[in-house]
Amino acid sequence: MQPDADRPLLLAARQGPRRIITAVDATGAALGLYAGMAVAQAQAQVPDLAIAEADPVADAAALSRLAGWCLRRATPLAAPNPPDGVWLDVTGCTHLFGGDASMLDFLTGRLTDAGIAVRAAMAPTPGGAHALARYGTSKITVAPDGAMRALLEPLPVAALRLDDGTVQGLRRLGFETIGALMRTPRAPLSRRFGATALRRLDQALGHVPEPIEPMALPGLPRTRLGFPEPIATPEDLARAATLLTDALCEKLRRRGLGASRLDLLCQRVDGAAQALRIGTAAATRDAAHLTRLLLPQLQTIDPGFGIEAMLLTASLTTRLDAAQFSSLADTAQQTDLATLVDVLANRLGEERIYAVHAVPSDIPERACRRVPPLARTAATSWPDRLPRPPRLFDPPRRVEAVSLLPDHPPVSFTWQRRAHRIRRADGPERVFGEWWKTPNEMFAARDYFQVEDYNGQRFWLFRQGNGEDASTGNMQWFLHGLFG
Amino acid sequence: MSPCIEDLRARIRLLERASYRPGGVLPFGVATIDAHLPGGGLARGSLHDIAGGGADEVHAAAAALFAAGLLARMEGVALWTTTAPDLFAPGLACAGLPPERLLYASAPDEKTVLLVMEEALRHAGLCAVVGEVAKLSMVASRRLVLAAEKSGVMALVVRRRREGKPADATLTAAATRWRITPLPSAALPSPGIGRARWQVELIRCRGGEPAHWIMEACDAQGRLSLPPDMANRQGAQGRHAA
Numbered sequence: 120m121q122p123d124a125d126r127p128l129l130l131a132a133r134q135g136p137r138r139i140i141t142a143v144d145a146t147g148a149a150l151g152l153y154a155g156m157a158v159a160q161a162q163a164q165v166p167d168l169a170i171a172e173a174d175p176v177a178d179a180a181a182l183s184r185l186a187g188w189c190l191r192r193a194t195p196l197a198a199p200n201p202p203d204g205v206w207l208d209v210t211g212c213t214h215l216f217g218g219d220a221s222m223l224d225f226l227t228g229r230l231t232d233a234g235i236a237v238r239a240a241m242a243p244t245p246g247g248a249h250a251l252a253r254y255g256t257s258k259i260t261v262a263p264d265g266a267m268r269a270l271l272e273p274l275p276v277a278a279l280r281l282d283d284g285t286v287q288g289l290r291r292l293g294f295e296t297i298g299a300l301m302r303t304p305r306a307p308l309s310r311r312f313g314a315t316a317l318r319r320l321d322q323a324l325g326h327v328p329e330p331i332e333p334m335a336l337p338g339l340p341r342t343r344l345g346f347p348e349p350i351a352t353p354e355d356l357a358r359a360a361t362l363l364t365d366a367l368c369e370k371l372r373r374r375g376l377g378a379s380r381l382d383l384l385c386q387r388v389d390g391a392a393q394a395l396r397i398g399t400a401a402a403t404r405d406a407a408h409l410t411r412l413l414l415p416q417l418q419t420i421d422p423g424f425g426i427e428a429m430l431l432t433a434s435l436t437t438r439l440d441a442a443q444f445s446s447l448a449d450t451a452q453q454t455d456l457a458t459l460v461d462v463l464a465n466r467l468g469e470e471r472i473y474a475v476h477a478v479p480s481d482i483p484e485r486a487c488r489r490v491p492p493l494a495r496t497a498a499t500s501w502p503d504r505l506p507r508p509p510r511l512f513d514p515p516r517r518v519e520a521v522s523l524l525p526d527h528p529p530v531s532f533t534w535q536r537r538a539h540r541i542r543r544a545d546g547p548e549r550v551f552g553e554w555w556k557t558p559n560e561m562f563a564a565r566d567y568f569q570v571e572d573y574n575g576q577r578f579w580l581f582r583q584g585n586g587e588d589a590s591t592g593n594m595q596w597f598l599h600g601l602f603g
Numbered sequence: 604m605s606p607c608i609e610d611l612r613a614r615i616r617l618l619e620r621a622s623y624r625p626g627g628v629l630p631f632g633v634a635t636i637d638a639h640l641p642g643g644g645l646a647r648g649s650l651h652d653i654a655g656g657g658a659d660e661v662h663a664a665a666a667a668l669f670a671a672g673l674l675a676r677m678e679g680v681a682l683w684t685t686t687a688p689d690l691f692a693p694g695l696a697c698a699g700l701p702p703e704r705l706l707y708a709s710a711p712d713e714k715t716v717l718l719v720m721e722e723a724l725r726h727a728g729l730c731a732v733v734g735e736v737a738k739l740s741m742v743a744s745r746r747l748v749l750a751a752e753k754s755g756v757m758a759l760v761v762r763r764r765r766e767g768k769p770a771d772a773t774l775t776a777a778a779t780r781w782r783i784t785p786l787p788s789a790a791l792p793s794p795g796i797g798r799a800r801w802q803v804e805l806i807r808c809r810g811g812e813p814a815h816w817i818m819e820a821c822d823a824q825g826r827l828s829l830p831p832d833m834a835n836r837q838g839a840q841g842r843h844a845a
Contacts, residue, residue, distance in 0.1 A: 456680060456706075456726070458728075460706070463708055463719060466722070467708060467710065472706065472709075473706070474702065474703070474705070475692040477692075477693075477702060483693070486692075486693055487691070489707075500696070500701070501696055506697065508691055508694045509664055509667045509668045509694035509698065510663070510664045510667060510689045511691035513689070535659070543795070545795050570796070571787070573787065574785065574786075575788060577661075577799055601660055601663075602668070602694075603664035603668050603785055
């Protein structure tokens with residue numbers, strides 16, 4: 120059904136003899152409608168309602184697709200958490216996104232772009248993340264280690280994943296917040312409400328482990344290895360990983376595929392799953408290469424009391440036809456670089472290894488663009504004859520300089536409390552602002568000078584403005600680079 | 604030097620495993636320097652340590668340019684790893700190192716710089732690996748040397764100085780150790796700025812003696828050269844007391 124801005128949209132389902140609202144859009148919520156209300160009552164309150172039949176099966180399928188997207192995009196450990204959530208175990212994944220908060224930013228940003236209203240929380244325990252995502256104060260919450268207790272205290276008891284009866288009962292007894300529940304003796308509570316309420320609390324606080332049962336995407340090439348005795352030593356893990364990789368590469372070869380990402384899942388005897396993920400710049404089914412990428416990461420796996428099964432999945436594959444490997448030195452070198460890039464990218468994070476391409480821009484700090492390391496070479500290059508320093512300050516450092524206007528090089532300048540008297544200089548090289556990028560640069564200009572002081576040290580200085588017209592810049596001097 | 608001694612030296616070199624250098628040498632193309640280095644140039648499968656003369660960033664820039672000049676005169680792709688991403692590719696291109704020949708790896712700390720260098724040195728697909736660190740211990744440098752010897756890839760360490768700290772003079776396993784200090788350049792007949800001039804000091808050289816030269820800095824192909832006004836003078840080359 121097409122959403123209409125003025126007309127509230129409801130989803131309704133039959134519950135016993137009544138029809139109950141199961142979901143309300145923002146317009147409806149503003150009019151005082153809520154999930155759990157009888158449809159007849161809502162229709163009496165608001166005359167013109169768009170009502171659609173709830174379809175839990177389709178909802179579950181969509182949630183599962185969403186979890187699959189998270190699995191492909193974010194972490195090897197993801198699972199749908201019906202009715203409205205997705206679990207992600209991001210242990211050891213966040214650095215690939217530049218940190219905890221930026222990972223959540225990225226995921227929520229992508230989902231918002233896709234038209235999904237989303238709230239996200241990252242916490243040391245699944246229960247804590249569940250509570251903060253639904254009842255936290257902001258759309259994105261990152262709970263640091265050890266802060267779980269303080270963060271949970273003000274939240275309502277409903278945040279603990281309890282059934283409605285228990286929540287109502289607790290409320291009737293005056294327990295409004297989780298904090299109140301924490302401060303109460305446990306025995307009477309469990310006698311009154313059963314063990315579940317306290318187990319949920321313990322799970323949220325991390326006193327009781329709560330493994331996430333990861334979902335598996337159907338149709339992906341995978342190999343599994345179960346162990347009659349749980350294994351724990353690094354040597355055993357390495358041997359098992361090698362066996363799995365060999366078997367998986369054989370599967371890939373038979374299906375004519377190459378993997379550009381592998382997920383290794385280790386099932387521990389205590390039910391928890393540990394996962395790691397490696398990626399390659401180019402799709403491959405070279406077992407030796409993949410093993411080499413996998414083995415250094417194995418140390419991040421905590422085997423606990425032992426691992427009883429390992430599962431290796433090629434979560435990203437592309438067609439890779441049987442190729443005849445050329446013996447030309449050039450190709451060999453290219454392959455070798457791809458191997459190195461993979462090793463470094465898996466160790467440092469993908470964005471930390473890069474090449475630089477020329478961008479046609481006169482503004483020095485815009486003349487470069489980071490590109491993936493194996494990208495094809497761009498045709499553009501920088502103009503040869505202009506002097507450019509090997510080291511650039513970004514942003515440029517402000518310096519005090521003495522110079523004759525309008526276009527003489529400075530006589531001296533002071534940088535880091537040291538005065539440099541200029542002996543020789545070259546310039547000015549005038550660089551104009553890129554008015555087509557921002558209106559601020561409409562008239563802006565910089566005059567660049569390469570200068571050498573009496574010790575022979577060479578600097579790249581510029582003056583903001585052309586030296587005559589104040590609209591081109593405020594005549595301040597900056598040190599932009601060092602020639603050595 | 605008599606041919607007899609030369610022959611003996613060659614034999615000793617063969618006996619010593621450390622002097623086994625796969626990949627040969629990279630000559631500077633300047634007779635006075637090449638004649639001074641064992642093998643006639645910088646050994647490829649080996650570690651070379653390059654520092655700026657002073658304690659500030661200007662000198663680190665000169666050291667980086669010296670390293671870029673070396674890379675420019677090799678063939679193939681090089682990897683440059685550093686903690687501070689202040690390298691300016693157009694500036695390196697001015698020393699003859701085009702952007703498509705360089706990969707960058709930015710590391711969070713110096714320990715990682717050394718790890719990345721070691722990993723990269725094992726890949727014969729690169730021509731050289733450059734790492735920027737402030738400190739290099741004997742152990743760390745030996746690891747780099749071993750990795751470089753195995754693959755024949757040249758390892759270069761460019762020293763970064765931390766503000767106000769004295770120069771790191773720890774002994775390392777590097778085959779050569781260089782110090783690059785900017786010097787005032789020669790006057791041009793017209794106003795303007797000519798080619799930069801460096802004092803190039805070979806502080807330590809395995810199988811050779813320390814020396815220093817006054818050189819014109821890297822040109823657009825990464826070559827050093829003797830200053831024209833000093834080319835015929837003995838004074839261009841001096842020697843430390845060893």
